[in-house]
Amino acid sequence: MKIDDELKKEMAYFGYKKCTSKFFESNDFYRLKGYFIDLPHIDQNISNFKIYDKVTLIKYGKYFLNRHLGDANKEVRYLEFGSLNHRLRKKFGVYPSKENYEKIGKYVNKKSMYVNAYEVPLTIINAENRELGSCYQYIFDYAFNETGILKKLPVVETGVEINASDNHSMKSTYIHELYHMLLFRNKGYTSNLLYEEFIPYFVQKVSSIEISDGVLESDNIYRLNILSNFLNNYSLDDNYYDKVFDAEYIMAFVLSENLFIKYISGSDKIKKEIDSYIKNVVTGKKRIEDLLEKFNITPEEGSKILINKSKKLRREEFIQKN
Numbered sequence: 058m059k060i061d062d063e064l065k066k067e068m069a070y071f072g073y074k075k076c077t078s079k080f081f082e083s084n085d086f087y088r089l090k091g092y093f094i095d096l097p098h099i100d101q102n103i104s105n106f107k108i109y110d111k112v113t114l115i116k117y118g119k120y121f122l123n124r125h126l127g128d129a130n131k132e133v134r135y136l137e138f139g140s141l142n143h144r145l146r147k148k149f150g151v152y153p154s155k156e157n158y159e160k161i162g163k164y165v166n167k168k169s170m171y172v173n174a175y176e177v178p179l180t181i182i183n184a185e186n187r188e189l190g191s192c193y194q195y196i197f198d199y200a201f202n203e204t205g206i207l208k209k210l211p212v213v214e215t216g217v218e219i220n221a222s223d224n225h226s227m228k229s230t231y232i233h234e235l236y237h238m239l240l241f242r243n244k245g246y247t248s249n250l251l252y253e254e255f256i257p258y259f260v261q262k263v264s265s266i267e268i269s270d271g272v273l274e275s276d277n278i279y280r281l282n283i284l285s286n287f288l289n290n291y292s293l294d295d296n297y298y299d300k301v302f303d304a305e306y307i308m309a310f311v312l313s314e315n316l317f318i319k320y321i322s323g324s325d326k327i328k329k330e331i332d333s334y335i336k337n338v339v340t341g342k343k344r345i346e347d348l349l350e351k352f353n354i355t356p357e358e359g360s361k362i363l364i365n366k367s368k369k370l371r372r373e374e375f376i377q378k379n
């Protein structure tokens with residue numbers, strides 16, 4: 058399977074038009090990369106990590122969404138894994154014709170259930186070296202899993218997974234996944250695939266400061282280590298897919314850092330303004346690009362904030378060693 062085809066499919070399904078940014082050619086980016094190479098590795102005290110059960114996570118998810126999104130619609134499309142493929146084949150044939158693409162999209166939309174994001178089935182796993190959290194979208198049969206059709210299909214969720222292993226905050230990870238689902242439901246909520254992780258990372262951070270069990274600190278450490286990995290991995294020689302994957306996370310770090318500084322140092326009024334703007338994005342009234350413009354968020358500015366953090370970390374390490 059060709060990797061670039063996979064990326065094209067992903068973009069068609071979520072409604073993205075591009076997956077590049079000038080930032081990765083800028084001096085700011087190379088400065089950031091320079092500062093994060095050889096970042097002192099920070100150990101986390103993993104015995105402090107709390108394990109939560111499903112009921113507690115769902116309750117927290119519901120609380121957080123109500124607190125930050127108020128009365129906004131929180132429903133996402135949902136289908137049980139594999140439940141629709143047979144019916145699709147029966148109705149549109151094994152190899153559907155182009156004229157039917159639009160109809161297929163409407164049919165899937167009609168046949169999907171609507172549930173609140175925190176009602177999408179949640180599974181808690183305990184697996185080392187796996188993602189901390191994931192949300193899964195419906196997998197369509199081979200012939201239906203084709204760029205032309207994917208463009209017309211609505212995004213449908215099938216489940217959420219939260220990993221309990223080495224997770225500094227299962228609660229914040231769950232919030233991250235909930236926002237992914239809320240954003241995905243408005244296909245084309247951004248034109249740029251590289252912005253996919255931005256809002257989920259930002260709300261994850263907001264959730265971390267609201268939970269008062271030292272999560273923010275471990276979250277910071279976790280993030281700086283991860284960012285350092287992504288920056289070290291990012292290479293122009295990579296195949297296209299890997300490069301985009303690393304770039305997506307680096308972009309999320311720099312943008313969410315920039316927005317978070319404004320949020321955390323801002324008045325209650327500013328916090329409310331940011332919340333309500335994010336509410337407009339998850340309800341499809343605004344797009345990520347509008348939010349970036351409105352609050353003057355840029356990867357360049359975010360990278361400067363992160364460089365200062367890495368400097369501080371190096372100073373602390375220097376003091377410890379001497």
Ligand SMILES: [Zn+2]
Pocket residue numbers: 233237254257
């Ligand atoms: Zn994510």
